[in-house]
Amino acid sequence: MKFNEMMKKIEAFLQETPKDIFDFSGEIEDTLVDDYDEMFSEQPDAVRCLSEEVPDICASAEPGMSQSEIEIFKRKLSVEYEKAKKLVI
Template sequence: MFNKIMNYIKEFLENTPDDIYDFSCELEGLLIVHYDEMHEEQPKATEILNDETPDVCALGEPGMKPEEIEDFKRKLKIEYDKAMKAVV
């Protein structure tokens, strides 16, 4: 499940839709629902991903301007990269 979630984030970062609200809500929910399963697979990386990523997801709003979306992506990429560095 950890890899599935990370691939979901990677796909979003590479192919960002015009409206990111659905993604931000879905990602936040996935992190909560699948936390235990992800933690079993990659404990440290899951903890890192769940530290700040829910706060980043909370920034997603319908109808965001392109510069706001780029800021969201930048913050999400930072968390993604930190979690990837912790993968064992």
């Protein structure tokens, strides 16, 4: 299930954030685009929720971001992650 895989990756990222988040952000952004239909069939409301803000959050990531920039990224992603978790059926 693609949706569960993506949610586990986000959760792991939020718990153990790497020093460079660029690869992670690209992977999540690509997953939301490439696997949208499959994930939507699994969890439509949660995927719709994630697709509203997470691509923009991920697009804001740049290589070599400062720790404070990474913390802002994490806070924004965490908010959307928690919203999506509440919509899982």
